[in-house]
Amino acid sequence: MSVDVLDIRDLTFRYNGVDVLQDLRFSVETGDYVGLVGPNGSGKTTLIRLLLGLLEAGQGEIRLFGRPIGEFRDWTRIGYLPQKTAFVTPRFPATVREIVALGRLAGKRFPKILGRTDREAVQRVLERLDIADLQDRPVGELSGGQQQRVLIARALVNDPDLLILDEPASALDPEVRDRFFQLLADLNTERRVSIVMVTHDLGTIGRYSSKLLYLDKRIVFYGTYEEFCHSEDVTRIFGAFAQHVICHRHGAPTDGGGLTPNPLLPGMAAGPCGEDRCGEERK
Amino acid sequence: MNWMEWLSFGFVQRALLAGSFIAVLCAVLGVFLVLRRLSLIGDGLAHATFGSAALALWLQWNPLYVSVPIVMASALGILKLTEKTRMYGDAAIGVVSAVGIAGGVLIAGLAGGFNVDLFSFLFGSILTIGPLDVAVSVILSVVVVAAVSLFYQELLSVTFDEESARASGIRVGAINQVFGLLTAVAVVLSMKVVGVLLISALLILPAVTALQLTRSFRATMAVAAAIAVLSVLAGILVSFALDLPSGATIVFINILFLAAGLAFRRREGRAGEKTSP
Numbered sequence: 001m002s003v004d005v006l007d008i009r010d011l012t013f014r015y016n017g018v019d020v021l022q023d024l025r026f027s028v029e030t031g032d033y034v035g036l037v038g039p040n041g042s043g044k045t046t047l048i049r050l051l052l053g054l055l056e057a058g059q060g061e062i063r064l065f066g067r068p069i070g071e072f073r074d075w076t077r078i079g080y081l082p083q084k085t086a087f088v089t090p091r092f093p094a095t096v097r098e099i100v101a102l103g104r105l106a107g108k109r110f111p112k113i114l115g116r117t118d119r120e121a122v123q124r125v126l127e128r129l130d131i132a133d134l135q136d137r138p139v140g141e142l143s144g145g146q147q148q149r150v151l152i153a154r155a156l157v158n159d160p161d162l163l164i165l166d167e168p169a170s171a172l173d174p175e176v177r178d179r180f181f182q183l184l185a186d187l188n189t190e191r192r193v194s195i196v197m198v199t200h201d202l203g204t205i206g207r208y209s210s211k212l213l214y215l216d217k218r219i220v221f222y223g224t225y226e227e228f229c230h231s232e233d234v235t236r237i238f239g240a241f242a243q244h245v246i247c248h249r250h251g252a253p254t255d256g257g258g259l260t261p262n263p264l265l266p267g268m269a270a271g272p273c274g275e276d277r278c279g280e281e282r283k
Numbered sequence: 284m285n286w287m288e289w290l291s292f293g294f295v296q297r298a299l300l301a302g303s304f305i306a307v308l309c310a311v312l313g314v315f316l317v318l319r320r321l322s323l324i325g326d327g328l329a330h331a332t333f334g335s336a337a338l339a340l341w342l343q344w345n346p347l348y349v350s351v352p353i354v355m356a357s358a359l360g361i362l363k364l365t366e367k368t369r370m371y372g373d374a375a376i377g378v379v380s381a382v383g384i385a386g387g388v389l390i391a392g393l394a395g396g397f398n399v400d401l402f403s404f405l406f407g408s409i410l411t412i413g414p415l416d417v418a419v420s421v422i423l424s425v426v427v428v429a430a431v432s433l434f435y436q437e438l439l440s441v442t443f444d445e446e447s448a449r450a451s452g453i454r455v456g457a458i459n460q461v462f463g464l465l466t467a468v469a470v471v472l473s474m475k476v477v478g479v480l481l482i483s484a485l486l487i488l489p490a491v492t493a494l495q496l497t498r499s500f501r502a503t504m505a506v507a508a509a510i511a512v513l514s515v516l517a518g519i520l521v522s523f524a525l526d527l528p529s530g531a532t533i534v535f536i537n538i539l540f541l542a543a544g545l546a547f548r549r550r551e552g553r554a555g556e557k558t559s560p
Contacts, residue, residue, distance in 0.1 A: 052450040075452035082447055089318060093493075094443060094500040102440045106451035112436045138498045154447070 003066035004029055005162050005194045006051065011060035013046060020046050022218045024060070028211075030161075031192040033184075035205030038215035044198045045083065047215065048166050051196070052080055065161070076107035079155035083166040083198075088147050092140035096131065096150050097122060099139050103157035125157045129183070145172050152180065156187075163187070165197040169204070181208055206247060214238075289523060298409045298519050298529070301417045304424035305472045306485070306511035311431055312469050313490035313511075314504050315462065318442050324361065324463075325483035327376035328470040331357035331383035333479045335471075336404040337390040346404065347419055350471040357383065358463035366456070407478030407530030409519060420472050427465045434461060439500055476515065477530035488537035489514065495544035510540050 006028035013021040021043045028034055038044050049055045050062060053069050062069040065077060104118040126132040131149050134142065139150055148168070155163060163184070169177045185208050187193040199205060205212055212228050214221040214237075221234060228234050229247035289295055316322055331354050339349035357379045364375035391401060403411070412420075431438065437458045440448040449455045466486075473482045493507035518533030525532075 054446060054449055073452065075450070078450075080447060080450045082444070088443075091494050092318060092443065093497055093503040094439065095498065098439070098500055099443060102436070102443065102448075103451065105436050105440055105448075105453060108436075111433045114436065136498070151447075 004063070005032070005065060006196070007061075007063040007066075009061045009063075011050070011057055011062060013043075013050060013055065014058050015046075019217060021050075021215075024215075024219055026213065026219060026222045028162075028194055028196060030194055031188065032211055033188045033195045033209045034197065034211045034213055035209035036196060036198045036213045036215060037200070037202070037205060038220075042216045044215055045166060048164055048196075048198060051164060052078070074107075076158040077161045078106075079103070079158065079160035079163045081151055081155045081163070081165045081168045083170070088140060090140050093138055094140075095136050096139055096142070096153075097126070097135040099150055100125060100135075100153045100157055103154040106158060121157055121159075122153075125153045129153050129156070130179075145176055148172055149176065149180075159191075160193065162194045162196070165195065167198055167200065169199070169201065184208065286520070289520065294410055294412075295519070295523060297412050297414065297417045299516055301412050301420040302409055302476050302515040302519055302533075303512050304421045305469070305476050306489075306515040307508045308424040308427050308469050309473055309485045310489040310493075310507035310511035311428060311504050312462075312466055313486040313488075314493065314500075314507050315438055315442050316466065316486055317490040317494065321372065322483065322487045323373060323376050324358075324466060325470060325486040327361065327380040327383075328354050328357055328467055329383075329474070329479045329482040330380040330387075332471055332474050332482070333404060334383035334386035334390070336474065336479070337387035337394075337401060340400050341390050341394045345416075346474070347416060347471065350474065351423075351468060354467040354471050355464050358467040359460060362459055362463050403478075404474055405478050405480050406528055407474070407476055407481065407533075409476045409529050410523065412475050416475065420475075423468050423472060427468050430461065430465055434458060438462060477533055481530050481534050484534040484537060485511070488534070488541055492537070492541045492544040495541075495548040510537070514540060 004027040008024050008026050011021060011024040012019065024047070036044055036047070046055065050057055051064075051069075053072070064072040065074070100122050101114055101118060104114055104121060105112050108114075123132070126135055129149055129152060131146070131153060134146060134150070139147060142150065148170075149172075152168065155165075165184075169180060172180055181204060184195060184197075188195055188208075195209075197204075197209070206225075209225065211224050212221065213219065220237060221228065221231075223231075225247075229243065235243055290299075313325075316324060332350050335350040335353035336346040338353070339346035342349070361372070361375045361379050364370045364378060365372050368375075370378070387401075437448070437453050440451070440453055441455055441458050441462075445455055448458075469486065470482050473485050477485050489507040489511035490503070492510050493503045497503040497506050514537040515533050518536045519529055521527065521536070522529040522532035
């Protein structure tokens with residue numbers, strides 16, 4: 001019997017007496033690529049922090065790879081990319097190589113000393129992400145996009161089975177973003193890496209994810225991409241435009257255009273619909 | 284009297300030896316403190332050291348032995364206040380600092396004043412350090428630097444990104460406690476070198492100077508340690524030669540290094556602008 005990568009049961013989280021998340025129940029299986037969306041303040045980042053053990057759930061249960069989160073120790077199986085690179089101090093003196101190597105600490109016991117295998121793993125991921133030429137540069141001197149790639153490398157350095165990404169492409173330019181999402185897609189299809197990704201970019205979900213979880217303190221929709229696209233409830237809840245952007249897999253533009261606000265989903269954005277390709281399908 | 288004659292004095296040798304070890308210790312911890320925006324913790328713990336030194340004088344015990352446990356408890360107190368009471372870190376440092384100073388003044392009042400003895404703790408008196416204190420300083424410095432080496436990767440991870448460190452299974456709370464205890468030891472030992480009022484300078488200045496010059500974390504710690512040792516050695520000799528207060532002289536030499544580091548950084552920045560496409 002296969003074990004779910006993630007299993008959430010009746011999860012409720014309160015902060016200062018207010019329900020931030022209510023009665024969540026869902027599971028993520030091996031090879032799932034889940035797009036986690038929802039308006040601002042819907043609890044997406046709180047859910048991510050609960051999954052990583054950074055917050056303790058008030059009620060309910062979180063199981064990672066079949067184990068209750070309190071007993072889970074094999075953090076090398078999980079790669080995490082935080083929401084922002086703003087915490088990187090401009091004068092922070094560590095090199096790219098030193099920062100990426102920090103990802104290898106998850107599997108070490110005290111004293112955590114990095115050896116040749118770790119250095120080789122770091123080199124591999126730097127080359128895979130095309131940043132080997134940056135390895136001796138201080139991370140504090142890099143651009144936001146380069147810093148984001150360094151953090152992505154740190155998340156991938158252990159070849160994790162589950163990637164948890166909190167708005168991973170926010171600082172990337174369009175070309176790098178496309179390459180990054182292609183890399184995730186390759187990991188997902190070739191190595192069956194499960195992915196849970198918070199994003200405001202509906203087009204990205206449409207192009208890459210296999211499941212969609214819409215959160216607004218509780219689960220509004222969780223299902224496969226096909227279920228989303230054929231659900232009349234979804235059309236009623238999200239509106240035809242949002243459903244169209246996702247289901248027709250237009251994605252965000254890569255030719256220099258920016259994301260446009262989506263009037264039907266406050267706080268979210270969508271790639272332009274692409275009138276030339278499917279204007280006739282737009283409701 | 285020439286330099287070689289000065290170096291033949293036992294008290295100068297003791298000052299140079301203890302000062303060098305304490306300088307390395309402070310510089311290494313200082314890099315983490317500065318990057319974690321915890322520079323002022325040195326001041327807070329220094330004030331706790333003042334209180335504990337006053338208590339030691341009142342009890343007529345060795346201030347070093349009384350101060351180490353009290354200042355360690357103060358460091359843990361700062362962490363607990365931040366974690367358990369939702370108090371901001373700088374406010375928690377302020378609370379511990381106030382308790383230390385007020386406690387020291389109250390004890391001094393109760394004891395009828397300590398005059399010269401307490402004054403030496405405020406401004407440092409490295410040239411009066413005894414053989415036993417030298418041995419304790421050297422041993423504790425070696426222990427603390429060894430502990431930093433053992434926890435180096437965890438400390439770097441927590442310093443860079445505490446949340447991701449936690450997410451990768453690092454016990455951030457325990458690491459912070461270890462770091463607080465090591466800092467407490469550094470502060471107590473520095474009391475003799477530069478005095479309570481200037482301890483934070485010994486922690487902050489070499490680290491800030493090194494950050495102007497280096498590109499990797501290990502290099503930053505090595506350069507900070509080198510600058511700290513040079514400052515302490517030069518400060519002790521200059522203060523002895525010119526009959527100046529040793530603590531303040533050490534700090535001023537550190538400030539000269541910082542000025543040189545800032546000038547170097549500025550020149551490098553300009554050179555970079557000229558060569559960049």
